[in-house]
Amino acid sequence: MTRRQRWWIQVLLLAAVLTLAGILINNLTVNLIRTGLGLSFRWLSRPAGFAISEHLLPFQPSDSMAWALLMGWLNSLRVIACSIALATVLGVVAGAASRSNNPLFSALAGLYVGLIRQIPLLLQLLFWYFVAFLGLPSEPLAPLGALIRISNQSINVMGLNLSVEFAAVLVGLSVFTGASIAEVVRGGLDAVPRGQWEAFRSLGIGEGLGLKSVVLPQALPAILPALSSQYLNLAKNSTLSIAVGYADLYAVSDTAITQTGRAIEGFLLLLLSFLLLNLLINGSMQILNHAVLNKGQRT
Amino acid sequence: MQSCFSVVLLALIAWALWSTGFWLVQRADWSVVSGNLPLFAIGSYPEASRWRPILWLGSLLLLTLFTLAQPLLLRRGIGLNSTILSWSWLLMMPLGLWLLAGGGVLDPVPSRLWGGLVLTLLLTVFSGVIALPLGVLLALGRCSELTTARQLSKIYIDGMRAVPLIAVLFFGQLLLPLFLPVQIEINRLLRAVVAFGLFAAAYVAEDVRGGLQAVPPTQSEAAAALGLGPWQIQRLVILPQALRIAVPALTNQAVGLLQNTSLMAILGLVELLGISQSLLANPAYIGRHLEVYVWLAALYWLLCTAMALMARQFERQDPSNLIATRRS
Numbered sequence: 001m002t003r004r005q006r007w008w009i010q011v012l013l014l015a016a017v018l019t020l021a022g023i024l025i026n027n028l029t030v031n032l033i034r035t036g037l038g039l040s041f042r043w044l045s046r047p048a049g050f051a052i053s054e055h056l057l058p059f060q061p062s063d064s065m066a067w068a069l070l071m072g073w074l075n076s077l078r079v080i081a082c083s084i085a086l087a088t089v090l091g092v093v094a095g096a097a098s099r100s101n102n103p104l105f106s107a108l109a110g111l112y113v114g115l116i117r118q119i120p121l122l123l124q125l126l127f128w129y130f131v132a133f134l135g136l137p138s139e140p141l142a143p144l145g146a147l148i149r150i151s152n153q154s155i156n157v158m159g160l161n162l163s164v165e166f167a168a169v170l171v172g173l174s175v176f177t178g179a180s181i182a183e184v185v186r187g188g189l190d191a192v193p194r195g196q197w198e199a200f201r202s203l204g205i206g207e208g209l210g211l212k213s214v215v216l217p218q219a220l221p222a223i224l225p226a227l228s229s230q231y232l233n234l235a236k237n238s239t240l241s242i243a244v245g246y247a248d249l250y251a252v253s254d255t256a257i258t259q260t261g262r263a264i265e266g267f268l269l270l271l272l273s274f275l276l277l278n279l280l281i282n283g284s285m286q287i288l289n290h291a292v293l294n295k296g297q298r299t
Numbered sequence: 300m301q302s303c304f305s306v307v308l309l310a311l312i313a314w315a316l317w318s319t320g321f322w323l324v325q326r327a328d329w330s331v332v333s334g335n336l337p338l339f340a341i342g343s344y345p346e347a348s349r350w351r352p353i354l355w356l357g358s359l360l361l362l363t364l365f366t367l368a369q370p371l372l373l374r375r376g377i378g379l380n381s382t383i384l385s386w387s388w389l390l391m392m393p394l395g396l397w398l399l400a401g402g403g404v405l406d407p408v409p410s411r412l413w414g415g416l417v418l419t420l421l422l423t424v425f426s427g428v429i430a431l432p433l434g435v436l437l438a439l440g441r442c443s444e445l446t447t448a449r450q451l452s453k454i455y456i457d458g459m460r461a462v463p464l465i466a467v468l469f470f471g472q473l474l475l476p477l478f479l480p481v482q483i484e485i486n487r488l489l490r491a492v493v494a495f496g497l498f499a500a501a502y503v504a505e506d507v508r509g510g511l512q513a514v515p516p517t518q519s520e521a522a523a524a525l526g527l528g529p530w531q532i533q534r535l536v537i538l539p540q541a542l543r544i545a546v547p548a549l550t551n552q553a554v555g556l557l558q559n560t561s562l563m564a565i566l567g568l569v570e571l572l573g574i575s576q577s578l579l580a581n582p583a584y585i586g587r588h589l590e591v592y593v594w595l596a597a598l599y600w601l602l603c604t605a606m607a608l609m610a611r612q613f614e615r616q617d618p619s620n621l622i623a624t625r626r627s
Contacts, residue, residue: 010447017451024478031477104305118603119596120558122565123572127596129587206323243565250465253562263473270466278461 028264043071043260050255052247054163065256072252073273079169079248080235080277086091086174087234088227091181096211098182099189109182116179122240124176127246129168165246169238177234179194188223191216220292228285251271322407331587332594335578339598342414342569350404352417358394359420362387366609392424410488414569417599422492422560422570427553429496434503435542439533441504442511452504459501467498467560471537472566491563495556502552510545511537550610554603561599571595 032038046070048195052060055071056078098109116124116167133152140151149156155167162170192215250270257266332339341352365372366384399417401407411419432621440452461572469496472487479485514537522536542549564573575591578584584591 006445010445012444013451014447027478027480031481034481102301102305106310108308115600118554120561120572120599122561123592123595123599126572126576126588131592135589153346176517203405234581239465240562240565242465252470258474264477267466267474271462273547274462274466274611 005008013158024037032061032154032264037261039265040262041265046260046276048256048260052252053245054166054247065260067254069249069256069269069273072249073277074249075252076235076238076241076249077243077280079166079173079246080238080281083173083234083238084231085175086170087177087181087230090174091230094178094186094260095185095189098186100207111181115181116176117183121237122177122200125168125172125240125244127166128172128175132171133164133168163239163246165241165244168244169241169248171237173234176237177230180230180233180281181227184223184226185219187226191222192218224285224289224292228282228289231285232278233279249277259266262285305414312523313625316522325588326589329590331584331590337572338415338574338578340415341417342574344414344417345408348408351401351405351408355391355395355398356417356420359391362391362606363609366612367605369612376560395421395424410486413488415574416571418568418570419557419560422488422495422563422568422626423553423557425492426495426499426560427556429493430499430503430556431549433496433500435507435538437504438499438541439509439538439601441508443564451515454625456501456504459498462558464495464498465565466495468562468566470494488568491566491568495560495563499552500556503549506545506548506552506610507541509548510543512542512549513544514540546614550607553610554606556604557606560598571598 044066047062049061049063050068052068052071052075053151054075056074057071059067059071059285060240083287094109094112097105098113100106100109133155136150136152138152140149140156142149152164154163154164181288196214196218197210200214206212238248241248242254245251245264253266253270260266335351340356341349344352362384365387369381369384395417397403398405399408399413399421400410438620439451440448441456443449468491471490475490475494476484518536518540519532522532527535531550560570561572563570564576565572569577572595576594579588579591
């Protein structure tokens with residue numbers, strides 16, 4: 001292509017995209033005028049008028065819509081942070097087990113990954129909520145004395161009270177993402193040359209210690225980038241909470257939109273809050289990545 | 300210590316297997332599944348025309364079996380030519396649409412009556428049909444040397460990948476009509492398929508980009524030296540190789556697509572999961588969640604596994620065939 005041709009193609013492309021955007025925005029304006037809605041964010045300061053089943057900060061239906069959305073955002077953040085921690089533990093254990101020289105461990109890990117990844121997450125969440133947690137007896141079970149008390153009303157771990165909805169989302173998301181993380185970890189372990197394993201085994205170092213001090217430090221640079229994309233997936237998937245009635249960001253936005261009819265504004269706010277969540281996860285992963293890579297270089 | 304742990308683990312597994320088996324055979328009440336098989340398969344499709352979706356499901360099943368058994372049949376010299384097989388798969392799409400929607404000699408059936416497994420498959424196939432070409436275009440744009448094309452594709456891909464699918468589906472259901480002229484009304488199903496396809500295109504684009512980047516630059520240099528134009532280079536040299544490399548990733552994407560159609564249940568479509576939820580709301584089946592979920596899980600697992608197996612078979616076949624199927 002000559003320079004001139006290239007220039008023309010780019011101009012045409014840009015013109016086409018701008019025209020499309022123009023038509024869409026024009027349609028939107030026409031529709032908004034026709035329905036008499038217009039664009040406005042004043043509804044944010046009006047009282048929410050609906051209750052939120054769980055909230056980290058004090059909230060009442062008479063509080064403002066914006067405050068309600070913040071509660072939803074905090075709920076999302078809470079369940080995402082907890083699930084990330086639990087999924088990582090599950091994934092690392094299962095990933096390490098799949099490369100263990102104990103056939104029982106590797107078979108179990110293979111079963112876990114093969115089963116969980118072929119079943120839709122939404123179905124799994126419904127299972128955890130309706131079958132596993134709502135199926136518990138209403139009288140609290142206390143298998144470890146006062147440490148853990150479980151019933152179909154609430155889960156109490158060491159004095160910390162969790163709702164059944166939160167527990168279902170937490171377990172469902174962690175088990176689902178854990179299977180993907182296991183695959184990531186397995187890939188990272190496979191990237192470490194076989195000789196490294198043989199070397200620490202021949203030195204008489206135990207399986208666990210060798211994994212921790214020889215293999216993992218070398219596998220981490222391959223694992224971390226894929227891990228952060230799994231975390232982002234987990235954050236996106238947490239919006240399925242709405243199916244089990246956990247008041248996350250998406251569920252609260254959905255209620256707010258139905259109450260006010262402000263679909264476009266509500267949607268924009270939802271996108272913005274999600275962007276913020278993504279940036280948070282990405283930022284912390286980058287810091288972690290940096291720390292790990294630097295440490296690896298020093299030793 | 301490890302062997303001790305293994306013994307405990309084995310005992311646990313034995314116990315889990317035994318209690319699961321006991322539940323499956325003894326305690327579970329499968330009447331909720333066995334009594335509603337037509338509902339799971341085709342939803343509340345009109346009684347008189349039920350043979351149509353069932354015919355489609357049957358031919359899909361037959362074709363799947365044929366495809367999976369093909370290496371075996373070929374060895375005995377009775378297998379179908381793989382070109383014919385690819386074309387029959389392609390033919391299934393218009394055939395399914397025609398059988399379900401009607402038209403011509405068949406009575407028309409409105410899309411709100413479609414449901415169950417048929418709807419799940421239809422949603423998967425048609426969003427895939429939107430996502431694949433759009434994704435390839437976006438990937439080409441993303442790797443293009445034209446700055447505008449590259450930036451625009453990047454914005455689209457990164458933007459789509461940053462938002463959750465349910466938000467995109469929600470946009471399709473509630474907001475898309477606002478962006479269209481007043482006269483145009485598209486039905487709920489089509490809106491869902493479009494939103495889903497646009498979403499999946501961004502993920503397909505990233506997989507295809509991976510393939511494009513894996514093709515060595517010497518390939519395009521060689522093609523240019525032979526005097527091929529830029530479009531010819533992409534179409535004849537680069538894309539065939541890139542797509543072949545991207546097939547495993549695209550298979551994962553297709554399996555994900557099938558699983559994600561379950562999200563439409565939240566938006567009120569009665570695909571496989573949606574129809575089950577409405578079934579469970581029926582007082583006659585109160586407390587039968589576990590039976591229905593186990594059945595659904597088995598069904599989804601089977602579908603996903605069949606898809607993955609077939610894709611692996613296409614991978615093994617000769618390249619020219621593969622591209623013929625992929626490009627469509």
